Each structure stands twice: as C-alpha cells, then as structure tokens.
Amino acid sequence: MQGLMQDVPLAIPHIFERAEKYHPHKGIVTATGDGVERITYGGWAERTRKLGGVLDNLGISADGRVATFAWNTARHLELYFAAPCTGRVLHTLNIRLFPEQLTYIVNHADDEVIFVDRSLLGLLAPLLPTFENLKHLVLMDDGKGDIPVDLNGHELLDYEELLAAADPVEFRIDDEHRAASMCYTSGTTGNPKGVVYTHRSTFLHTMGAMTADSLGVRESDVILPVVPMFHANAWGLAHAAVATGADLIMPGPDLSGPAVAKLIVGEKVTVAAGVPTIWMAVLPELKGKDTSALRAIPCGGSAVPKALSEAYREQTGLPIFQAWGMTETSP
Incomplete structure (x- = not known):
C-alpha cells in the first residue's frame, strides 16, 4: 500500500527560494583587497x-x-x-x-x-x-x-x-x-x-549540517567557510547557510592568519571552518581579541593535533571540532 503524503523533489531550487523568500535582508560579506563588499x-x-x-x-x-x-x-x-x-x-x-x-x-x-x-x-x-x-x-x-x-x-x-x-x-x-x-x-x-x-544528495547533506548533533547550522549563525568552495562543496556550509538564512562571510583570496582573525572578530562569526594549517596561523592573531560569538570551529582535511585543539580551548573556550568526510560522500 502506498502512502498519501505529497512527493516533492529534494532539489536545490528549494534551498535557494527559502533565502530569497524568507531571508532577503540577511546576506553575504566578501573580503576584498579594498575592504569588504556586502550584498543581501x-x-x-x-x-x-x-x-x-x-x-x-x-x-x-x-x-x-x-x-x-x-x-x-x-x-x-x-x-x-x-x-x-x-x-x-x-x-x-x-x-x-x-x-x-x-x-x-x-x-x-x-x-x-x-x-x-x-x-x-x-x-x-x-x-x-x-x-x-x-x-x-x-x-x-x-x-x-x-x-x-x-x-x-x-x-x-x-x-x-x-x-x-x-x-x-x-x-x-x-x-x-x-x-x-x-x-x-x-x-x-x-x-x-x-x-x-545529485540535487538529492546535496539537499540531504544540507539537512544533515543543520541537525543539532552535527554543526546545527541555524538562522542566527554567521558562518565563515575558510575551507575553499572547490573543496568538497565547502563541506556543505554554503548550502546550509543559504537554506537557513544564516549570514555568510566569504574570505576571498587572503587566507592569512591576520585576515581570517580580523573577519572572525569584526563580523562576530559564530562558525568558522578550515583545515589545521589555517587554525595554526589564526590562533596567535586571536590572542586578547573578543571571540565570544564563536560557538564552533570545524576542522577537517587532516587530523587535528591535540595540542592545537587544546590551545583553542584555552584561548577561546572552544576546542576545535574535528570534522570528517570524503569528496565521494557529499562530503
């Protein structure tokens, strides 16, 4: 016996239309050589x-x-x-x-x-x-x-x-x-x-990033994907931000420690994701800065050194969140 519930394709236009319809005043910040550009x-x-x-x-x-x-x-x-x-x-x-x-x-x-x-x-x-x-x-x-x-x-x-x-x-x-x-x-x-x-795999991965026991991406977040958009779809963070209406902070070409730290502090970033080498360079730049908005620091690409995670715990109150995935699994 077949059920009677509606059958809607799990497709990316639905994610896009949520941001367009429900969150048109939220937006995206892009860091450039001349400062930052903002668009809703x-x-x-x-x-x-x-x-x-x-x-x-x-x-x-x-x-x-x-x-x-x-x-x-x-x-x-x-x-x-x-x-x-x-x-x-x-x-x-x-x-x-x-x-x-x-x-x-x-x-x-x-x-x-x-x-x-x-x-x-x-x-x-x-x-x-x-x-x-x-x-x-x-x-x-x-x-x-x-x-x-x-x-x-x-x-x-x-x-x-x-x-x-x-x-x-x-x-x-x-x-x-x-x-x-x-x-x-x-x-x-x-x-x-x-x-x-597929549209389906991307949609489901987006929903997974929004669950409480993963990253729990939500509308109130300010998300900084330092992980490149060519690296396994930025670990799904770009799609998840658009789906929830979270603000996105795009770092542009300057991924240096000072530049990333400036964005974290200045834009009151709540979720910042990148590989271990990024966080090694950022850590000293955050010393003495207000990082109280941060709630998660996902890190993947390679194993996170315990010393690095503990250094973040000591300085920001947050250990690094070890993420794992594969290009083959969306990620």
Missing part, C-alpha cells in the same frame, strides 16, 4: 536568477558543465546555485592541482565554460591550449592581477557585463536525481576521480 540574499538571488539567463545566452547545453576557478566570494555563490538550478552541472576546479591534473579534469568533465577570478587568470591562461571543448571564458574582476596577452583565441567575457544584459529566469528541477555539481578528488593514485553530486 535578496540582491544575491536577483543576480543569481540573471546568471541563469547568462548561461542560456551563452548557449550552455541543458546539462552542460559550468566550471569555476575562483576564491570564496558572493559571485562564486551565485554560480553555486545558478548552474544546478537551471539543470546544468557546477564543476569547481581546484586551483591547487598540478597543471596536468587541471587539464585532465577540464577535458574529462567536458567543461563548456570557465568562470575565473582575475587574480587567478594568470594560473589558468597557460593551460587554455590544452582544453579541448572549452567554449567560453568569463572573467570575474576581483581587482587584482594582469590580463595575459595570449588567451588561445578565447574572447574574455566580463561577468558583470553579461549579468547586466541578461534577464532573470525561473528555476525548476523535477528530478532530484539529476546531477547538480562535480568535484574531482586527488586522494587516490592515478588521475583525479570525478564525483557527481
């Missing part, structure tokens, strides 16, 4: 819908792979949702992979477009001749970095100009098993292995 979820949602129009205008196929080569920023978050919410597949490229590995994964994933931060274009440009099916290259101007002369014949499109010329689109995903994003893991021998997340 309402403004972000409007731009994200127009970005869906950009993908249509560029002729990206219905399930085309949309690659990013970027830091943690509000623009990157727009891509996090515009690609899967229009049926495309987000592919976050790890900026720290060896050149030959980047070539392999761009070609293996069959990326049609790459959105790249200006400060990272110098790393990507020498590899453009090795990308077999790349159709478009879009620049997100974060204010720093020279534009290489040789782009292998690619026209360098401007993100903001494309957005200004696009119309907003409606988001609809009927099949929760549809691919939403891809991450390649280099944790094994041979070439990196591609992991394809």
